[in-house]
Amino acid sequence: MKRNIALFIAAILTTMVGITIFVAAIAAVTQPAEAEQISPVEVKDQQIVTKTPDFARQAQATAQAYEATRQTQIAERQAAINTLDQQSQPKIAELQQQMVxxxxxxEQTTANIQSLQEYAASLQQSIQNNDTSYQTEMTALQQTESELQARLNEVTNQLNAAYNDIAQQQTQAAPVPVNDGGSYNDDHHEEHDNDNHHEEHEEHENDHDDDD
Structure with a gap:
């Protein structure tokens, strides 16, 4: 790019020099003609021959001066380009490093996002697995509780039946009060007690048969 700019500037300057030389040549050609028209009697061949080398030297000097000026301008522009390049290189390097x-x-943020997404998916799966395990354990505990409740009811019923049997046996084994009467009354009471005891014994046996 620098070379293209320098070539472009050189082309412009060369064109300008060519135009200047062309204009100077036209002026050199037209100037003797004008001199002849103004004073045709005074113009001599010797004067024309003398003026032509002077104009050539002047045109050459002008061209050399212009070329020197052009070279100076090119050098200044090239120096400015070099200076700008030197100043811009650190900034360009800094920008490149910032881009890197x-x-x-x-890339690191993308990797972190991907890791978080994978962790979220794993956590979600773990929650679902834990929920399934929790539901299974709750079902098992409820079933165990129902079984224990049924067993407790069965044992309670057995205890109640045992308490009832013990109460009946205690009632049957209680002593019968004796009155102070004659022998007839005693014998009568004794017979009555035997009859009652026999009846209670039969009732107790009947109760056991019913329970069985």
Whole structure:
């Protein structure tokens, strides 16, 4: 790019020099003709021959001066380009480094996002698995509780039946009060007690038969 700019500037300057030389040549050709028209009697061949080398030297000097100026301008522009290039190179390098750093940060952020997504998916799966395990354990505990409740009811019924049997046996084994009467009354009471005891014994046996 620098070379193209320099070539473009050189082409412009060369064109300008060519135009200047062309204009000077036209002026050199037209100037003797004008001199002849103004004073045709005074113009001599010797004067024309003398003026032509002077104009050539003047045109050459002008061209050399212009070329020197052009070279100076080219050198100044090239120096400015070099200075600008030297100043811009550190900034360009800094920008390139910043781009590399930003790219690295983007890649790291992308990797972090992917890791978080994978962790979220794993956590969601773990929650679902834990929920399934919890439901299974709750079902098992409820079933165990129902079984224990049924067993407790069965044992309670057995205890109640045992308490009832014990109460009946205690009632049957209770002593009968004796009155102070004659022998007839005693014998009568004794017979009555035997009859009652026999009846109670039969009732007790009947109760056991009913329970069985």
């Amino acid at each position: 750093d930003v790219q690295a940060q983007i």
